[in-house]
Structure formats: C-alpha cells, structure tokens
Amino acid sequence: MSLYEMKVGQAGVILGVSGTSSKRLTELGFVKGTKITVINIGLFGGRLIMFRDCILGLRSTLAKNIEVILH
Amino acid sequence: MSCIKVLMIGNANTGKSTLFNALTKSNRHTGNWYGVTVSDEQKAFSYQGHNIVLEDLPGIYSLKLAGAEEQVTLDRLKSNDYDVILNICEARALSRNLYLSMQLKAICCNMIIAVNMADEQKDFQIDYDLMSQKLGVPVVSISAKKKINLDSLCQQILCVGANKNFYQKSKDIESAIQNIDTQKTYEHIDNLISQIKTKKTLKTASKIDKIILNPVLCLPIFVLIMVLIFYITFELCGRVFSDNLGRGLDVLARRAEAGLVKIGARIGFRKLLCEAILGGAASVIEFLPQIAILFLCLSILEDSGYMARAAYVLDGALQRIGLNGRVAYTLLMGFGCSASAVFTAKSIEQPSIRLKTVLITPFMSCSARMPVFLAIAGVFFPRHTYLIITALYLGGIITACLLAVILNKILKINVKENDFFIELPPYRLPSIKRVLKTVLQEVRNFFIRICTVLFLVNIAVWILGSFDWTFGYVGLSGNSILKNISELILPLFLPIGIIRWQAVSALLSGLIAKETVVSVIATLGGINEVLPSAAQALAFLVFVLLYTPCIATITAIYKELGKKWALISFLIHTITAYIISMLVYGLTILFTILPPNVIIIPICLIIILMIILII
Numbered sequence: 001m002s003l004y005e006m007k008v009g010q011a012g013v014i015l016g017v018s019g020t021s022s023k024r025l026t027e028l029g030f031v032k033g034t035k036i037t038v039i040n041i042g043l044f045g046g047r048l049i050m051f052r053d054c055i056l057g058l059r060s061t062l063a064k065n066i067e068v069i070l071h
Numbered sequence: 072m073s074c075i076k077v078l079m080i081g082n083a084n085t086g087k088s089t090l091f092n093a094l095t096k097s098n099r100h101t102g103n104w105y106g107v108t109v110s111d112e113q114k115a116f117s118y119q120g121h122n123i124v125l126e127d128l129p130g131i132y133s134l135k136l137a138g139a140e141e142q143v144t145l146d147r148l149k150s151n152d153y154d155v156i157l158n159i160c161e162a163r164a165l166s167r168n169l170y171l172s173m174q175l176k177a178i179c180c181n182m183i184i185a186v187n188m189a190d191e192q193k194d195f196q197i198d199y200d201l202m203s204q205k206l207g208v209p210v211v212s213i214s215a216k217k218k219i220n221l222d223s224l225c226q227q228i229l230c231v232g233a234n235k236n237f238y239q240k241s242k243d244i245e246s247a248i249q250n251i252d253t254q255k256t257y258e259h260i261d262n263l264i265s266q267i268k269t270k271k272t273l274k275t276a277s278k279i280d281k282i283i284l285n286p287v288l289c290l291p292i293f294v295l296i297m298v299l300i301f302y303i304t305f306e307l308c309g310r311v312f313s314d315n316l317g318r319g320l321d322v323l324a325r326r327a328e329a330g331l332v333k334i335g336a337r338i339g340f341r342k343l344l345c346e347a348i349l350g351g352a353a354s355v356i357e358f359l360p361q362i363a364i365l366f367l368c369l370s371i372l373e374d375s376g377y378m379a380r381a382a383y384v385l386d387g388a389l390q391r392i393g394l395n396g397r398v399a400y401t402l403l404m405g406f407g408c409s410a411s412a413v414f415t416a417k418s419i420e421q422p423s424i425r426l427k428t429v430l431i432t433p434f435m436s437c438s439a440r441m442p443v444f445l446a447i448a449g450v451f452f453p454r455h456t457y458l459i460i461t462a463l464y465l466g467g468i469i470t471a472c473l474l475a476v477i478l479n480k481i482l483k484i485n486v487k488e489n490d491f492f493i494e495l496p497p498y499r500l501p502s503i504k505r506v507l508k509t510v511l512q513e514v515r516n517f518f519i520r521i522c523t524v525l526f527l528v529n530i531a532v533w534i535l536g537s538f539d540w541t542f543g544y545v546g547l548s549g550n551s552i553l554k555n556i557s558e559l560i561l562p563l564f565l566p567i568g569i570i571r572w573q574a575v576s577a578l579l580s581g582l583i584a585k586e587t588v589v590s591v592i593a594t595l596g597g598i599n600e601v602l603p604s605a606a607q608a609l610a611f612l613v614f615v616l617l618y619t620p621c622i623a624t625i626t627a628i629y630k631e632l633g634k635k636w637a638l639i640s641f642l643i644h645t646i647t648a649y650i651i652s653m654l655v656y657g658l659t660i661l662f663t664i665l666p667p668n669v670i671i672i673p674i675c676l677i678i679i680l681m682i683i684l685i686i
Binding site for chain 1 (some may be wrong): 132133135136163164165166167170253254257258261280281284286287289290379382383384386387388390395396490491492493494495
C-alpha cells in the first residue's frame, strides 16, 4: 500500500519510493526498512509523518509515491 | 600567527549560522526554519592566539543531490582550501544528520562533529564518547544558542587543525560520493544510533500541533494570526505611539522654523531645512513604531517554528496556483522588505517556482510602503484606516496570486508536476535577545535610509521644485524644473486620477525608495494639496501598492534572474498597477454618483467571469 492510504496514528515500514523525487527522498533517508508513523492528514491532503525522529510534511502526490507495509 | 580555515557543513536548521554568530560575534540572519542561509560568509576570530577563519555554508541534506546549495559546498570541498570540516548535527535528528557526516568522512579526514542543541533533549541521552570512538571522529556536544561547550569546540578545532599533513582521502570527490551506498549507509547509521542513544522517541504530534494543524482549524488559525499581526501593527500601535510621535515631531518642526526666523536665517535656507529636510524626515519617522512592530511580529513568527507549519498548511492551496509551501516564507518576508525577500527565493529548488516567486514578491506590500498608506489613509479615511490598509495588503496578495496563475498559462507550466516536502522544526520560544537584535537592526537600517537616501532625495526634490531653469528661486508653487518635468508626463497619469504634478514627482521619487513618496508629498505641499479627493487618494494608494519595485528590489531581481527578467518585472508591475488603479478610480467614481445596488450586480458578474476565465 502507499503512505497515502495510511490513517492517522498508523505505523509502517518503508518498502521503496518511486516518482520524480525518489532520489531526493532516498537521500533524505526514505530507505527500505525505515519506520514511519502518520501523525496528521492536512486540509488539502498533505501528510505529516514522524520519520527518523523528525516531523516531515509531504504533499499528497509524494505520499502516493511511497510504498509501505503496515507495522 | 597560524590561521585555521574551518568549513561549517551540516543539514538545514541545525544551527550553523547561530554557531557562526556566537563564535565570530556576527549578526547573520537566523531562524527556526529550513533554508534561511542562502549565501556563504567568512569571518575570522581569534582563540588563544590562533586565528580561526569560519565559513558558514548553506544547509544541505546530501552531497549526492545536485541542488545549487550542494554545488556550493562541493565546490568548496574540491578547492582544497580549508583545514578543518566542522560538521554540525542536531541531537534530535542524528539518525538523518549522520548521513551527511558519513559522506564527509568518506572524503576527508580533518573533521569534527559538533552535536548542537544537546541541552534541549531531555527524553533521551547520547553517549558522545562511544559515538566518537565508533565513528573515529572527534565529537563535541554544544549549544550554540546558550553558548555551552564552545570552548572545548575551539580547543578541538585547534587540535585537529594542527594536523597540517592533512590529506583528502580521495582525489575524485564526486565519484567517491556517488559510490556511497545510501541503503547500507543508513542501515549502518541506524545500527550505530541504537548503540549510542537511549531510545525514547515521540510517536504522535505535540498537543499544539494537534490544534494548529487540525484540518478544520488550521486555516482559521493562520488567518487569525495574520489579522492579529495587522491589528497590533496598524491599529493598536498606531493609536498608542504613532499619533503622539507625529504630534511631537510637528511641534518640533514648528519650533525649529520659529527659531530660524528669530535668528534671521535667509528664506531659501529656512525653507530647505524645514520643508525638505525636517518635514520630509518627520513624515516618515512618525511611522517608525509600526515598522518596528511589524518586524518584531515577523521575527517571532520565524523563530517560533510556526512558519514551517504555515508552509505545510498553505502548500495545498499554493499548489493550485503552481507554487508550494516554501514560497509562503519568501512572500511573508516580502512584507518586511521586497529586496531581501527576493534573495530568500534562492533556496527554492524548482526553477519555474523560483521565477514566479521572485516576480510576485514585490506585490507583497513592503514596510517602506507602510508610511505612504498610513499617512494618506489617515487623512482621507481617519475612521477606517485599519480597514483600508488591510484591504490594500489583501489586494496585493490577490494580485500576486493572479499573476502566478497568468504566468503558469503564459509559460505553460504544468502545476501538477512538482513535489513538495518540508521538515517541521520543534517549537521553540523565540529568544528575546535575538528578536530585539533583529528589530534594532531594522530600526537602524530605517534611520540609515532616512539619513542617506531620503535626505538626498528630499533635497534634490526641493531644489528641483524651488528653482526654475535659470536657477532663480521661484518657491514650491512657482514654475520650477520639477514642475515642468512632471507636467510633461502628467497626462499619462490622468486616467488613474492623478491630476497634480506633485503626485507625479512623488511617484517618480518612489522608484528610488518607497518611503520617499510620502516625504516628497510632505515637502511639496502636503497630502490635501496633492490629492484633492478621496477617490483619487484611493487610486493613488492602489498604484503605490502595486507599481514598479524600488531600485534595490530591481537589482535583487537582476541578480537572481538576470537582465531580461528584471526588465520584464519592471514592465509587469508598472502595467498591472496602471490597469488596476484605473479600474479602482473608475469604480470609486461610479459608486459615488450611482446608487450602490445598481453598481454591485454588474461588478459581481465581472468578478465571477474573471475567476471562471482564470480557472
């Protein structure tokens, strides 16, 4: 499933990233096996996630490109 | 005396510039936000008889990425012109920060890791000795803000810098970096972190974020904060400070003139001193409190960590007009000064978004236009000054959004293509010292502008406005050089309701600096003399809001985008201002002669039609 389909409070593990920004995301630490938790779904569909001890806001298009498995 | 060159490299918002300021006693712009520093700066300081040259570089995430900031850092590393790399990490986000450290470690051996904000973290502990041992790099825990442990950091710099047999591990830095396996490096870091850090990480949003980022409440809260800032700045502060200050300055100017009459000063000198220099300066100084308060609010916003939240909240809305959340920061800075806001656009990655941002930023009403609005609206709409000014600011924002949409169409930019992510920093109490320092700096800049630009412009305007072509004194109502020139182009301004040559002169001087619009009006006879009716005043205000950016801003645009775009921006702003103020003037006149309900329906229809056309 994609990160976009996760609900607030759900935790997951990253399987991989795709799309135009995949290199940026990988360099940022979105590598296979990294744990993430969704903590907010924004007004316009953005996702806020807990990731490597920081909070990251993602545009919905990016969230759809991140493949995860529920933890 | 030996000299040690230190490169400061680290992720964004880890406090590099704060550390730079603390060590070199400088005043670089800092903020609780990512990408505040856009240019590098060098400064030396001496420590125990050694000369240490610090170089502050913009924050980066990974040397493998090909952004402009990464390139700056790579070029510096390739130059080999340094002795020590000072890698700054944030204690909280070590598991991401260390990735860059690993890359740096792969190419260079003279390196120190400074773990910043070590004091802020109370819910976990880091074993720095073990970390240093495992990494094979000296590690110092510091707090740049509270100046903790900076002494041992300097000791460490001296110690590592003493190793002059320093070598670059690899000749070809670029391929060495590209050969680093991202997946394996992160796994290695995760493994390391589990050994050195007692783990207790947060899994939910903080209580404040739950409210501020709530899908229903987030926009109302943002609007509320903005309204509050404007209310404090224009209404409260105006009532309390500016009115009294204005009265005081008035009395002072009159006393000065009376004094000069008494000592028998010649009329030309007396008029120059009172009308041009004192009168002009006073008309702007009156609004100093508002400008100071606006900068105070902006820097609190920037330091608290709310700015990044606003960017996250607004991203979805800005996405629709082909911008992103990051742009909100540049636009907000535009309320302070357009020229410096244009420079903050440097760290926007996508070129098309950067271009649009730079072009629309001058529509955000800068603090230099504030005195013009306050003075003119204060005379014509004394009871609704706050409302009129809020409407002007909103008008600027709406025009900026419309221009962004039009640029998307003209340049055929696909708005759906871009991705966006933003890191939200933890909330921090703004440091009173830093906020006050920023405000004082702005107040100082303001006075410097009054003493230099404003002073010269006013004297020039007064001289050109008081003498004719044969340099005979004709007084401000006579047939002066300035009058002749302004009357020559006055017909151009008739459609937007400007019928006095003085207003044209004021607008021309505004090209140099926007504050001079109001000081020149004061010099040339006062607001009531220059703008005869309320409709004309309103059109004039709209024109000042939107017209050609000042020289400093045009120069900034030229540096960011080049000659072509500086010229285009010049034309776009002038033409937009002309069309919109003409519309405003026409509509205001229609309103005053026709009953309101006859007018409102067609106007609403036109507006709806325009919105449909754009969408």
